[in-house]
Structure formats: C-alpha cells, structure tokens
Amino acid sequence: MKIRATAAIMECLLEQEVDTIFGYPGGTILNLYDELYRYQDRIRHVLTAHEQGAAHAADGYARSTGRVGVCFATSGPGATNLTTGIATAHLDSSPVVFITCNVGESLLGKDSFQEVDTTGIAMPITKATYLVRDPQTIPDVMRQAFAVAATGRPGPVLIDFLKNVTAPDVMIDYEFVPWNQNRACSSIQALASSHALKAPEPDQGDIDTLVDMIAQSERPLLICGGGVVRGKADQVFRKFAEKLDAPVAITVMGGGGFPGSHPLTTGMIGMHGSQASNVACAECDLLIAVGCRFSDRVALDPATFASQAKVVQIDIDRAEIDKNVLTDHHIIGSAKRVLTLLNEKMPQYDHTAWKEHILPMRAPSVAEDSPKLTPQQVLEVIRLQAPHDTIVATDVGQHQMWSIKYLHFDYPGQLLTSGGFGTMGFGLGAAIGAQMGNPDKRVVHVTGDGCFRMNCHELCTVEHYGLPIITVIFNNGTLGMVRQWQSLIYGKRYSETTLDRGPDFVKLAEAYGLKGFRVTDRAEMETAFAQALACGSGAVIDCVLDIDEMVRPMVAAGSPITDFLLKEGSK
Amino acid sequence: MKQTISVLVENQAGVLNRITSLFSRRAFNIDSLAVGVTDDPTLSRITIIVDNGNSVVEQVEKQLNKLVEVIKVRTLDENSLIGRELMIIKVSANKSSREHIMTICSICGAKVADISPTSMTLELSDTPDRVSTFEDMMRPFNILEVARTGVIALQKGGGKI
C-alpha cells in the first residue's frame, strides 16, 4: 500500500503502541506536525515550554512506565536544546527515541538556516543515530530504532529526517506490522544476522562458579544497581537477597530495585552512602553487584574499593566489566534471567553473625524535633502523607541525596533521578512525563531552589494539561551541594553559590495559575502538603531551610569508602 | 567518479575525528582512508577516496582547509596520480591446492607471508585494480579473511603537496 511518508512515520509510532509524544515544533519539522494534526485522535502530543523539558519528559515517561519515550524537535537549536536531555537518558540507560528533522538534502552541510550536524552531535550520547535520506527506508529505520532503544542495555536513539523526506507528496510502500511481529522486518533481520540477535541465556558455567563462590563466603554484600530497575528484576532480586541473607546496599540508580523499608537494606552506598553500606563494602568477603557500573560516586577509590572481597559483576553490557573496578568474576545477561537461574541453584543461607555486625549501624529514620524546618522533616511529611506508590522525581544536589536517604522506594520507576549525568533541571520535566504516563498515581517533584530556577517555566505545561504535580522546593537560598564542598574543602569561600535573589516562588506558582505555599516549620509543612494533595491541581511548596544544612555522611571524592569527611547524624 | 583527497595534518588526537565528521555530516561515505606519518613525525598524511559528485568534494575540500590542524589539502585527479594499495589475504589451502595458489601468486607478484596446514597468508602491493583482480582469483579457494589498506597516492612528476 502506498501512503505518505509522514503518515508512515505516524503509523510506525502506532506500531510501537506509542500514544504520547513530547515535543516542540519548528520550521523543518512542520511536515511531521502537519501529519500529527491528522493523527491527534490517536497520538497525544504534549507541548512543553522548551525542548529540554520535552526531552526530560520523554525520559521520565520512559523511566516510570518502562516503555519507550518519544520526543520531537526541529533542526538546529531545537536539536541542540535536546542534547542535555539525550545525554541524561544515555547515562542512565533510559529508552527514548528522539525524532528531529533537518534541512533538505540540497541544503545539507551548507550552514543553512537552523542547520546543524545533529547526528554528529548526538553520536557520543546515543546508542545509535540514523540520518534518513531515503523515504523508502522509513519503516525499517523506525522499527530498528525502537528495537535498539528498548533491547539489550536500553538507551536513547536519534532519528534525523531530512526535510525533503517528509515532503507531503512523497509516497512510500508501507504495511502495518505490530511491534512484536515487526521484529522480523528486513532491517532488524539484517541486524539480527550480523549481531546474532537472540534471547540470551547466561553462561551456565559462570552461574555455577558464582554459586560456589557464594557457598564459600561468610560476609557477602549485594549491591542493587540501575540494571535491576531497568530490567524490572525487583522481584527476583528480592528473592535472591532473602535467600542469600545478606545486607543490600542500593546505588542512586538502584532506588526502587529493592524495597527501601526491607530489613536487609543498608541504604545508599558511595559518596553519601550510609555508614552501614560503606563499612559493609570495606569488610565484606564477597561483593555481588547487579546492574551496577561502579561509577566514581560509588567506587570513589577503585584501588581500595572492597579490598577484602572477591568482586562479582552481573551486567548485560560486557563493556562495563572491569571498566572502573577490576572484578574477579562476571556473568553477562539480563538481571532477571541471571538471578532467576541463581535462585534455582542456590540454597537458603543464614548469615546472622555478619548481619548483626552490619545492620545495627543503620541510622534511625525518624526526624528529630526542631523549631526550624529540617530536610528530614519535609521528607517525613511527604512519606507519611503521600500515597505509598507515589512517584518521586528529583533534581540534583542536596535535596536529591536527602530524598533517596529518607524516602522509601519500593518498585522500579518510583524514583526518577538523574544519577549518571547529574542534570540540574531534570525533575520537573521528568515529573510531567511520569504524570502523563501514570495518570492514576501521585507524582511529587522534589527540587532545590537552584535546580528549580533552571526549568521552572515548565510550570506552564503542568498548568495547561491540568497535572496535579506537587513541587516541593528545598529552598536554602544557596547551591547547597556546592556550598557543602566549599564549607568542607574550600575554606568556606562561598564563591558564587549564594542564591539571594528572586523570584518569590509562591507568586511564581500563582502567576502560572497554580497553588503556592511557603512553609517554615513542620506543622506548616503538614498543612500545606495536605492542602496540595487535596487541591486537585498542581502546587508549589516553598520550604524555607537553613543555608548550612548538610548531607551526611560524606566521603570526599577519590577517598577510601570509609574515610568519612562527615559522620552520620553528627552536627 | 572516484576522487582522491590528500590531506596533510598535524599528528594529534582528535584530528581524524574532525575530518571524518566533515564527511559524515554530509551523509557521504568514505571508500577508503589511510593515515600514516610522513618524513616529519609531527605531521600525518591522510589519503581519502570518495565516490561522489564534484561539488560535494569541493565543499569538503573548503571545509578541510578551514580546520586549524589541517596544513594542506589537495584533490588529485585520476590521470595525474600514482596510486598503490596493499592487501593481506588469508585463504584455505591444503596439499592439493597449495601449488595452484602459488602459481597465481607468482603471476600476480604476490608473496607468501605465512603458512599453516590448512591456510596460507599472502601479501600483494599493486594498483587497486590489480589487487582486486588478485582477490577475485583467490575467491575459488575460500577466502578466510582480507585486510586492504585503501589507496595511497602521489602526484606524478616532480610536484608535491
């Protein structure tokens, strides 16, 4: 059947069961938006205030739903505005298909208006890029792009269509093939033959070796990494942890992979890791990391990291093995499959003595009374009042670390945070995406005053689409995390980190047509949050905090993991 | 039409990436590319063969000239250049076929570089056409693996880049 090339692009989106797109139109992508107009009953488009917001929203949608996010942008500045969002998705292995349009073939490479080498720019921050010059290849490219984004280690993919490819008079051959069948289409077949696409089976020998290593271990430690979340392996991981009867440390990206309230949890590991996690890491004799790449925020000093232990890495991406920390053993495969096989072969263990040594080091999780509002109080109010399955999107900095420390995440996709790239301004976009993809769930956006200023214009998107997102600002009037480093390492020289400036966030919220609250103590926070939950629209709560609040504990970058610069709980 | 572009560049990290992205940006493919140091160890010479229209090559030549690390660019036309290519090829060989392969080698001027009970590794340096002919001749013997350098070229006569 012959159909318009642009219609084929829309049909290909429908093949993948895409119902929501985030984006921003412009000159070169006009043809695509014209087609979208005809498809508006089947594909919902969310117009953001800025392409970066659209990219984060598609990312947040993908992380919270486990489906592939889709984002549209025009050429030139539209495409370059996406780059922060693409890199954020890339570092956190989030499956997003970015679709941009470029100038026509005849203008390509001539520094034409709004022309830039989009695929060249995106190359280092995507799993794959496609420049489409021949309309006939549209179905194959689209199908392959979605397959690449969603399979293996997921990640962002960029497709750049030349404008002449999307011209309204271009007709191509097309036939609708649902995604689970189009995996047999010719281009994926070609990929399959060259790359041996298959349902992978982890190596049995590798599994047996690990089972033996576990049998000989007396002090095992498990790390729950982002791979558990992305691979939706939370159930099997929990079973594995309980069978192994070992403490479980959770990385930032692993939040949601293992219940935060589980008796085996030791909390976060690494730079702001808990005493329990970091000491366990230093003293264990077997470290099993699942879907964790030992970033420099976890393995601060690779030379002394888990120095008493045999290190075992379970990952889907072979390139992560031995990249940051040299390992003793590894198993390649999806977390779900590897852990299922391990669960079948492994007996129930009892490591009571080891647990009794580690687990009591955990800090009490109840907020202390204080006349001034504290970060822990704010988060405790959220934890107690918000529904159990509330999705939390954070930005980057102190509030991010506090959120991960004091809130509990119980399922993959409940915590949306920029762990690898550390993108300030990620949270609001991600919250929008999450709310679009999960209309029945409550979404709370936790942010700091610095981060919020970066992308607060997306409040107009929150208002326009009637999203009941609650933004909680940890307003300490400073770039808190940077100030913390300046306090501890740079002799209290607070160079350009004090944010003693507007706007008034309550008035800002009201200007966007949302509810605004300012709170200065716990009681006010409780009232404001209850009102925000009940008001039915989006709300902004400005929490006034002390400028010198710090994230505890803390280990300096590059130091051994138990050399605490700041201890837990101490003032 | 195939075009040969010779580029003299500073020998440092990232130069090659900048040059190849000039081609990929315009979505055209490089047939072959060879980089080797010159008599001056701080300089490399890159020989690129592309199969594209004239105007495109002119565009790229201009863009190449703009790069800070590029010292000289020259497009060589087919009639005035001397081009050579090198190939190493591994073919299956047993007692009975070995002699046959040796005969073809001596006709084409190829040398045997390595031998094992089941294979032979041959090397040949010549014009690209003759290298391709030799490869075709080897095809019936079951080619295991081939590595070719792509063409390098100098202008005929006394002129230089």
Add this chain to the structure above:
Amino acid sequence: MKKPLDTRRKLYTMCILVEDVPGVLSQVSRLFSRKGYNIESIVSGATDKPGIARISIELIGDELMIDQIAAQCRKLLPVKAVKILDEETCIRREIALIKVSCADRVSRDEIIQLVNIFRAKVIDVAKNALTIWVFGSQSKNAALIEMLEDFGILEIAKTGTIAIERGCNTIYDESKLKEEYEYGKNVL
C-alpha cells in the same frame, strides 16, 4: 579471579570489521580522541565481503587501555568484530610512496641502487625527481626512507599498517567474549 594484565606499553594493532555506513569512521575514531589517545596509524579498506570494511588501528598502550577501548568499540552497532593483535602474533605490512629529488645522473643511479637493495620499485621518473614504491614491514620502509633522506625527500604517502593474525585463525572466529558483547548490544 582477577586476571593478570600486561602493564607494559607496547604496540598493538586493533582490527575492526564494520558495516560501511556514513559516520562509522567518526564513531570509531571518536573513542580514541575522547580519551585523548593519539593513534600511530589508521587504515580503512575493503574486505572480501561487500559492504564490510576493515579498519586497522595501530597504537601504543597497555593491555587495560586497549581492552577498554575495544570494549567500547564492540558496543557500536555497525561494528561486527574486533580483534586485538600484538607484534608477536601477526603479520604487519605497509606501503609507502616516496618522492625524492635527484639533481643529477649520479644521484639517480645511487637511488636506484638503494631501491634495488630494498626490493622497492621506481614507478615514476621526472627530470629532477623519482617516485619510489616500497612495501613490507614498517621497519624496512623506515630504513629506506632514512637512506633516501640524504637526497632530499619531496613528499611521502604511507598507508599505515594493516595486520592479519598468523596461522589459520581469523577475525571471524567465534569466542565466548564475542558472545558476551552481543548481549548488551541487542537482545530481543
């Protein structure tokens, strides 16, 4: 078991089989420039299979560094196979075209004599210049170039080194490592 790594810096040749699509060279060379590594030489040329190119890259480094780059390289979609060869296990060849000036008949004769010793060939003659074609190992070519320097070298074009493993092993050989890399790339 922590595998023993060769920490000596030495010359490695990385052979990469790629699909011949626009941008593939950029994708590969980017991995080196990203880490600030300069490469000794790089060659991209055809193979016996249409649409498949073979990139040979020479660089000096230790095993850990080479392994990491190879790992990143294997992740790229157009990359089909990667093989790391070191000096002892492979045959390495390059060609050089050298244009050398010769002012008079005496120096021309001397040059031709040198060319014969090195089993090189003169492929173009002009009044005041000779173009010489030499092929073989890198050290042999370097030796000839050094000898010719006395006469005044006008220009040189070299291919960079291509390499192939000794014996009957090839880059296409299946291995557990190759299997492992394919998991992360595309798993349906």
